[in-house]
Amino acid sequence: MRRRRLRIALLALPALVGTVLMATAPAGADPAKSAAAGGPGRSSLEGQESVRLVRIQLTGADMLDKVVAAGFDLEHGLRRVPAGIEGEAVVTAGQVAELRAMGVTILGNGESFAWSDEADGGLQTLGARAVQPVNHEETVRVVRADWFTTKGQGFLYVEARTTEGQQSDPVVTMQLENDSGRGTPFGFARTMSRFVDSGQYMFHRNLFKLDARPKQIRVTSSTGGVTTGFVSNWLEEAPPPLTANPGYKSDFVDGYRHPQQLYRRAEEIARQYPDIAEIVYLPNRTNGYQRKAQATIGGTGQEAVVVSSAAWGHEGGNDITVEFVDRPGANLPLGVEVVGKAVRVLLGKDASGGLASTAAQVAAALETGSQGLIDRAHPYRTNAGTGIVAPTAGPVALTDFLDQKRAGAPEGEVPRGPATIPVLRIGKHRDGKKPGVLIQAQDHAREWVPATTTLETAERLVHNYRSDRETKKIVNDTDIFLILSNNPDGANYSFYNFASQRRNMTNHCPDENADPARRDAWGVDLNRNYRVGSGHDGYAGGSTDCVSNTYQGPEELSEPESKNIIWLVEKYSNIKFMMSVHSNGGQLFWQPGAYIADGRITTPRPPLGDEAFYWQSAARILSQVKAHRETVVTPENVGGSSDVLYSSAGNVREDLYHTYGIYAFGWEVGGSIYNPATGTWQGGSFQPPWVGDPALVSGHAETMEYANGIMEMFRIAAEWGRDKQDPTSRLLPGGGKYYGPVDVRFETNEPATIYYTTDGSRPTLNSPRYEATEFREPGQVFHVTETTTFRWFSVDAAGNIENNYDPTKNERRDKYRTATIRIVKR
Numbered sequence: 001m002r003r004r005r006l007r008i009a010l011l012a013l014p015a016l017v018g019t020v021l022m023a024t025a026p027a028g029a030d031p032a033k034s035a036a037a038g039g040p041g042r043s044s045l046e047g048q049e050s051v052r053l054v055r056i057q058l059t060g061a062d063m064l065d066k067v068v069a070a071g072f073d074l075e076h077g078l079r080r081v082p083a084g085i086e087g088e089a090v091v092t093a094g095q096v097a098e099l100r101a102m103g104v105t106i107l108g109n110g111e112s113f114a115w116s117d118e119a120d121g122g123l124q125t126l127g128a129r130a131v132q133p134v135n136h137e138e139t140v141r142v143v144r145a146d147w148f149t150t151k152g153q154g155f156l157y158v159e160a161r162t163t164e165g166q167q168s169d170p171v172v173t174m175q176l177e178n179d180s181g182r183g184t185p186f187g188f189a190r191t192m193s194r195f196v197d198s199g200q201y202m203f204h205r206n207l208f209k210l211d212a213r214p215k216q217i218r219v220t221s222s223t224g225g226v227t228t229g230f231v232s233n234w235l236e237e238a239p240p241p242l243t244a245n246p247g248y249k250s251d252f253v254d255g256y257r258h259p260q261q262l263y264r265r266a267e268e269i270a271r272q273y274p275d276i277a278e279i280v281y282l283p284n285r286t287n288g289y290q291r292k293a294q295a296t297i298g299g300t301g302q303e304a305v306v307v308s309s310a311a312w313g314h315e316g317g318n319d320i321t322v323e324f325v326d327r328p329g330a331n332l333p334l335g336v337e338v339v340g341k342a343v344r345v346l347l348g349k350d351a352s353g354g355l356a357s358t359a360a361q362v363a364a365a366l367e368t369g370s371q372g373l374i375d376r377a378h379p380y381r382t383n384a385g386t387g388i389v390a391p392t393a394g395p396v397a398l399t400d401f402l403d404q405k406r407a408g409a410p411e412g413e414v415p416r417g418p419a420t421i422p423v424l425r426i427g428k429h430r431d432g433k434k435p436g437v438l439i440q441a442q443d444h445a446r447e448w449v450p451a452t453t454t455l456e457t458a459e460r461l462v463h464n465y466r467s468d469r470e471t472k473k474i475v476n477d478t479d480i481f482l483i484l485s486n487n488p489d490g491a492n493y494s495f496y497n498f499a500s501q502r503r504n505m506t507n508h509c510p511d512e513n514a515d516p517a518r519r520d521a522w523g524v525d526l527n528r529n530y531r532v533g534s535g536h537d538g539y540a541g542g543s544t545d546c547v548s549n550t551y552q553g554p555e556e557l558s559e560p561e562s563k564n565i566i567w568l569v570e571k572y573s574n575i576k577f578m579m580s581v582h583s584n585g586g587q588l589f590w591q592p593g594a595y596i597a598d599g600r601i602t603t604p605r606p607p608l609g610d611e612a613f614y615w616q617s618a619a620r621i622l623s624q625v626k627a628h629r630e631t632v633v634t635p636e637n638v639g640g641s642s643d644v645l646y647s648s649a650g651n652v653r654e655d656l657y658h659t660y661g662i663y664a665f666g667w668e669v670g671g672s673i674y675n676p677a678t679g680t681w682q683g684g685s686f687q688p689p690w691v692g693d694p695a696l697v698s699g700h701a702e703t704m705e706y707a708n709g710i711m712e713m714f715r716i717a718a719e720w721g722r723d724k725q726d727p728t729s730r731l732l733p734g735g736g737k738y739y740g741p742v743d744v745r746f747e748t749n750e751p752a753t754i755y756y757t758t759d760g761s762r763p764t765l766n767s768p769r770y771e772a773t774e775f776r777e778p779g780q781v782f783h784v785t786e787t788t789t790f791r792w793f794s795v796d797a798a799g800n801i802e803n804n805y806d807p808t809k810n811e812r813r814d815k816y817r818t819a820t821i822r823i824v825k826r
């Protein structure tokens with residue numbers, strides 16, 4: 001029998017060409033805390049105000065975009081709360097005032113939102129006036145109702161939707177009740193929280209503790225809508241992780257790793273295990289852990305001059321001195337003399353012997369007269385440079401501000417200049433015929449746990465290959481590409497200079513932001529630099545401001561690190577799965593990840609089959625995470641990233657999925673975990689103590705649990721590659737005679753997308769696709785009022801087509817499915 005494997009997602013989705021970038025604001029690392037936590041020593045940078053971490057509340061995505069656009073560092077650790085978005089900001093004291101002025105609420109200790117565990121009586125509190133009769137009955141649908149347990153505590157999470165949810169006068173409220181198991185009455189009424197994003201009603205939801213698993217829930221709206229739904233298990237039925245296999249070796253990584261250590265170990269692994277591993281070097285070298293040597297001379301007023309060396313600091317820039325010299329006499333012209341690396345600006349004098357050179361004139365003289373030592377000189381920030389420049393007390397040494405903080409690093413450990421990023425490729429058959437899985441860690445420099453998680457994964461694969469049957473199956477049946485750190489320049493800066501560094505180190509700033517006091521604010525957010533759903537095309541969540549933490553770069557794919565990813569997936573077209581590993585939000589994402597704010601227009605939603613495959617994969621991956629120490633990523637944090645968090649324009653996932661048909665996940669490892677001692681969820685951090693309370697936030701525990709999850713992703717890819725089984729589907733209820741209108745829907749035996757017709761034509765890939773009722777909901781229901789024949793076929797995630805039907809050919813009609821709903825009059 002002929003086999004065909006079609007990637008339907010690609011064929012069916014409107015082609016989006018353009019750009020990619022992913023944006024988020026960083027939730028902050030506390031540099032002092034992470035140094036104490038066993039990271040390399042560091043201190044605050046000279047000339048930089050000290051920063052601290054504050055918890056903040058924003059009214060919604062609009063305010064988030066505004067605050068991020070203003071240059072605030074908010075990414076990660078953000079979460080949706082009923083009143084908007086909560087998160088953390090790494091800010092100076094002055095910036096706290098600025099945030100307040102923008103309307104941001106600064107939260108005190110313990111002020112974060114927490115779901116109430118007490119039932120509040122639900123709609124009764126609103127009075128009977130809100131409840132209208134019957135014709136609204138069918139306006140309410142249950143989106144999901146999930147039961148999970150962690151550390152001995154049960155939780156129920158519910159999302160429900162009313163078709164009247166967008167109505168604002170009055171707002172439609174919703175009440176949730178649950179039973180206490182089979183045959184018990186509904187009770188425990190509570191008011192649900194309404195979730196609105198970018199002006200668009202999303203759904204209502206609740207999360208709360210429960211001691212007994214409910215069988216059913218009931219949701220009632222204030223307009224009289226009512227429905228019931230069954231409760232599903234979330235991560236409750238996990239098979240044991242590979243680490244439970246007898247003799248399985250794990251726990252290889254014993255501390256945080258800087259990029260040199262990561263890359264060295266990757267190369268060692270390739271040497272030690274040449275039969276199953278090799279290195280692929282990415283072609284575009286990074287722009288480098290390096291800076292121009294600089295100084296701001298003469299304060300910050302109109303008389304100040306900012307100078308930058310032509311050479312990188314480590315290539316001679318740091319040896320340059322600049323001196324502004326006052327000479328005796330009158331009527332002297334402005335001049336520049338150079339001796340070796342010493343630049344002397346001879347300030348001009350007027351007729352009465354007064355100093356007469358302005359900052360703008362001095363800057364121009366330096367650019368033309370310094371014999372190429374200084375190639376960029378300008379007034380400070382937005383100043384015109386009209387002030388008269390004063391002489392300096394002596395020569396001012398330029399510096400790149402990198403050397404001083406290397407004290408914590410062994411000599412020679414932090415190579416300056418561009419880096420070549422190695423990809424550790426693991427697989428027995430690296431011939432392009434096995435499904436490729438790309439794991440990309442540390443796009444964001446301060447996220448140290450994703451790097452150790454990815455390294456632990458590599459170690460487990462190579463050490464268990466010969467001894468563990470399941471590991472052997474993974475290595476034999478997949479082609480794994482591991483990028484242990486995709487931002488080595490930024491990562492070195494995070495390790496040795498500025499712990500909160502998120503972006504790479506490329507300075508794209510014009511003069512007004514190019515002075516050295518801005519040096520911690522330069523760089524491109526690599527996960528906003530891609531081509532699909534890009535900020536350059538009007539999608540929200542990427543900034544055009546070069547000092548914003550979500551700066552998207554001057555153009556799509558402007559940065560070598562993002563060009564490399566595109567190169568890799570184009571060269572190795574067998575890559576069908578991708579995980580972009582971040583920290584520390586406790587989320588698992590896919591598409592859509594970006595929207596245009598006006599109207600909340602997302603990038604195309606994955607077809608129902610892909611959506612179901614994502615959910616199924618997510619549950620498997622997160623079950624394996626939970627198996628380590630009962631860490632639960634809650635369902636409210638799983639799904640399309642722009643649905644559950646915010647829009648991140650130009651992220652890598654949108655590009656790889658929409659351009660190449662790659663199942664592209666985004667992972668925020670190390671989020672909140674439930675602490676039974678306090679009964680609360682406790683948040684994570686970018687650089688948690690490596691070893692801490694093993695039940696709480698710890699870099700080591702996170703590395704181990706999330707490596708379990710990545711291993712499960714490999715198993716999913718291996719199974720996908722072996723999947724030759726056609727999906728099956730059916731129409732419910734089936735064809736036949738009905739005495740009146742009937743509601744019908746499709747069902748598949750595995751994640752699969754259905755293409756169907758009702759007009760008598762043969763179903764093809766251009767036929768209507770069976771869609772979700774609404775996002776995060778199951779498939780739509782057709783209300784059939786007259787005799788209708790459905791013709792259809794289904795396609796699974798691996799591209800197998802039901803009954804081996806070829807929709808591109810005019811095949812026999814018995815190859816596709818048909819069912820006639822015959823409506824007859826009695």
Ligand SMILES: [Zn+2]
Nearest residue numbers: 444447582583
């Ligand atoms: Zn990140």
